[in-house]
Amino acid sequence: MPLKSIPESLWLAETLRLSEARAGTLEDAEACRQARAGGGDLRQRLLVRARWLAQRDGLDRALGHWRQGAALALALLAALALGSGAGLALAALGDGSRPVNLLWALGSLLGLHLLTLAGWALGSLFGAGAGSLLGRLWLDLGQRLARDARSALLGPALLALLGRAGLQRWALGLLSHGLWLLALLAALAVLLVQLATRRYGFVWETTLLPSASFAALIHGLGALPALLGFAQPDLDLLRASGEAVVGGEAARQTWASWLLGVFLVYGLLPRALLALLCLWRWRRGLARLDLDTGHPDYLALRERLLPSSERLGISDAAPAQLYRPQAGSAPAGSARALLVAVELDERQPWPPREASGVEDAGILDDRDSRHRLLERLAGAPPARLLIACDPRRSPDRGTLALLGELARSAGQTRVWLLPAPPGATLDTQRLGDWQAALDALQLAHAGEAPWHWLEHGDD
Template sequence: MSTQPSSLSFDDALVTEAIRRIESDGPLEDQSVLRQLAQTPEPAPWPSVRRARLLAERLGLPARVARARDLAPLVLIGLAALMVLAGLGLAGAVVDAQERRINVIASLAGLLGLHGLSLLVWVGALLLPGHGRAGALAGRLWLTLTARTALGRGREGAALLQAGAQLLERARLLPWLLGLASHLLWTLSFCVAVAALLAALALRRYTLGWETTLLDPAQFARAIDALAWLPGRLGFPVPDAALVRAAGDPASTPGPAGQAVLAWWLVGCVLVYGLLPRLLCATACVAVWALRRHRLQPDFALPYYRQLQARLDALAPARVVDAEHAQGQAGSLPQPASDAHGAPVLLAFELPPERPWPPVDVPAGIRTWACDGSAAGRDAAVRQVAAWRPGRLVVACQAAASPDRGTERLLRELLPLAGALHLGLVDADQASDAERARWPRWLQDAGLAATVSFHGQWQAGFATPSAEVQETTP
């Protein structure tokens, strides 16, 4: 049985993980919820999901999630407005309205410097494991503002935020989501900056050039030529060597045609090295999100979910049938495997967590395994026994516990995997006579007594010949 649902929505995954985090401080009262779940049994892990959904409704978590979904675009629009102002500020910093001169190298550094640094940080966060939250400052600002305004304070809001981040990190989507928000904001900023730059250059006359005092002018000229290579491949004008030298010499200012080439070179560099990378990165983020969004699932292999599923499995009443039904059912049971000759195996089933396992008095040459009773634990135990194919398998259960449907299901699945199957009790000397007696009676009622040997002590399962079928309870 699969323990990972294939169609769990993000909202269900989010509230399920949030309830787990809330219950890390102490279990929630869930008796009424458990009674409701017992009325409609489902395969694991859906009962855990339904329980979390019902508890989340009591705590008001779905309303917070809906509010966050509604406010997230509004927060992004607000940040976009700030980026528009930033784009206008970048364009204004490039254009000197008083002297009407533009230093193309300084302008390009001002337009692309912070963009290039933030882009490198985001790429580095993708390449370095565990640093997914380090990049995309604008994206983290969007996520933080959304959480503060929509999820509210208190343990519920914190649990939802942490649960969402955990799901995104587990699916390796957190840096991509934050990056998408950041790239969209930068894209808008560059669009505004380019539009403002084009408007200024189209409506007023400016002198474009470059100048330096400490650096080698030849290096500047080579930098302009190198930066012009990619925009030139995309159709933008490329300044030739004579124009580059003239732009760097205050005594020989280029003519109107040369100024137009330099202006288009500046616009082309902003588009190619600023806007285009952000568009490509945003597209990559959308593609990765589409490919990985199905991974946004809780980790149902965690001990919390295994223990919870064991509680939910115990809700189902034990399957008790009359003797006539048991006899008819026994004939349909799978028989022990005649070709299983592996080393003996001692399998613990639903023993208390505080009890040490394996016990110190296990005879030499006997393999041991422990099953916590969850669906995942039963599947793992069955797979391991199938791999070992033991000639003798002893399932050890707590004497004071009550046999239930999970115990019966496990025994039926183990029957065809071992040469002989035995059921023994742990701590039988600490249990009452009635508690010890109900185990062989349950085997009889469940139709298992003909194929599963019972022993009052698990040690007897290895001392008794395989041909023996039943032992009287001490």
Template sequence: MLPSRSLTPFESRWLAEVVRRHEERHGPLDDRAQCLAARAAAADLETRILHRADAIGVREGWRDAILHWHGRARLVLAVAAVLALVFGFGAAAGVLGDGSRPVNVVWTLGGLLGVNLFSLLLWLVATALPVRGGMSLRGGALGGVWLRVVAVLDRSPVAAAVLQALVGLTARTRIAQWGLGCITHALWALALAGAVAGVLALLATRRYGFVWETTILPGELFVGLTTALGALPSLAGFPVPDPATIVASGDAPMLDEAGRRAWAGWLIGALLAYGLLPRLLLALACGGLWLAALRRLRLDLARPGYARLRAVLMPDSERIGVSDPEPAIMPRPLRHAAHAGASGTAALVALELGSDVAWPPAQLPATLDAGRLDSREQRRAALSRFAADAPGRLLVAIDPRRTPDRGTLGLIAELAEHAADTRVWALGGDTARLALWREGLARLGFAPEALILDAAAAQCWLGGHDASATEEAR
């Protein structure tokens, strides 16, 4: 079992995609505790989604599934790297032979570079095509094979869900193409490095004669081709056979010591310049583009699964916020201070109501509505207005689905200081958190009957009638 570790930013978004896809197919998961922890841990929506997904992923096992997937991927990649080196060395031994026959330089170079160059051409053409969605295997055949092998090693539903989420996360970008391209070019570079090592080992331990053969082509063509192919390696100091050596190699195997060294140096230089070096540079380039794309990757918050979380993780009323430590004694409203200056009018305010709650309520007169207090500006404006004209009765409507925090209770206490009498109306039918509201209001000094539960009791109290029998907290 893999040891637990923190997820990378890419893995965190990958896990969030796993959670999103599951919830869109099977319905929302139980996430009350996770959402509260996410709201406390971060400020922006995406980071809160990632915190929520991490907590759910630990509970559902998806986090471990991603870590195990990466473990299998690294294992398969290590095996593929070893096989690439062995394959390259074997290819060199196959084309050079045991030295009993002369080495045809054209067939040797073509055998070692032909498939590589054809694969590279296909990759360049595919890279020029636009991204059309899905996990693009245009990163290269070797990268695609690696991905399939990793998937085959674990066919469980959880592993399948993890792979599908990876496809969904990278569908809109070239991340998959650059990542698979880096793997493809790196494996080709290892294979070509193995071929170069094989050629060097065989040339150092066996004596080869070099020849080129043709029936219909003129010798000048091979002189020009050999010279052209040797131009780039010669810049790095690799030898190039002179025209006389090239022509002589067409009649019989080159057995002269200087000629052998020239052909051997030309062959190694061509393998490095036209095989290993391009693949190595492309692997580094794709790796750099892959890392850059990872840094730019963000969740698509417009997807329904993420859009649903906005109201839960970024409620409008949360902007009031609380950042100070909890005091030993909660502030208690000084209702007697406002008693003398109270105008006798009634007022109704809404505090931290959800966006799905209609305001003002149809059951109460619209003239009593003093507005919603969701932002700091609205809060200051309401306190200033009530300080200048204190209402006789103030009804504060709250959303009982939300857990009362110190910021909410502190605002209720401030509002109560500017009214002769204050009641709190739990607007809605959800009673799951009423006990928490009763406890919080009791710490402020409110009597149990200060919590009103239905619209009829709220209307009766605002009208100045005794509705204690109706408004008693249940």
């Protein structure tokens, strides 16, 4: 299956949908904010949200591991197919010490192939998942080889995405017919080598069934290959081979040509044509591959991603699993500088001084003020952002998450750990906790305000 032709954004969005349907909605306030800032319709915002959450939670890396595991699983299945095909040919002809029973040889070479081909045809006729056995084996083996717990839903999400576009049948069919084609090609190669290097005698035998029926069957099987130039045994050779091994060179070559022709026409040719058909339908159907934005799971996100009106002060339930915040930087949308404080008490003077060309965003002391500032920064990120924090407070997880989110909304960010106000003391242990937490976020910090950097962009 050509996985590279499947858009990663669609695959990740469908995987997140399945994950959230099972475990609940992820903490996605910043992801939704980024999606709203980017604009577009619901589909576009769903894809932006999915990409952001996948990068945050490592799902994009898990997808890379899954692709590697799937490629390795496909290589192993291909090697197994080649080995199985060679084994079928060796078992069908033997070592030349005994005559080759034509019907036993055909049964060995084409029996399992025809059974699975009939199963695929019935599955396609009645709408079942054709090639599901090999497909399920490939998915399970790929998941094991990926060795990444986060990739558990990537396989089911892929099948759901393909099934919605009507591509699952053709994708798994391409996998199934492709592997069978490899097996039959390996068998053909071994047949040619054996027939070229050993002398075989051919015979057909029956005890219970009429000899005339068997002779008619063998003659009928050779009719189509004869149209392609393969030898067709005449009635005298058919009758003689049913009674004993005919040892003449011409007889041996006739039966060898008949066997190869039947193998090509009823074995290789159907698999090759069906593989091409599946490949053609797959390529045509890729244009239909898309999200089902009318799915209830996606409609539940509509108001957050495409709100009918902007509302403030929405309180979301705490997520079942918290993630570790990380800082970063956004491309600066302007040359402006911004100064903001987080949860200061009344004894801390604010703003501490007037700075030339610096905008004061005030003090973030509640959810509404944080939400308004983040929405503002999502549309117009500043070039420089200085965040003032009171190190007498504990660096709790919510504050650190806010710092990381603010940092991702600005070109450059620094944190100013304010000195204690007159009459207050600063706990050195708590100051060390702040410094360690900011180092983990990879945020520059200092006990003195970098005013020159904030105003002019350099130190």
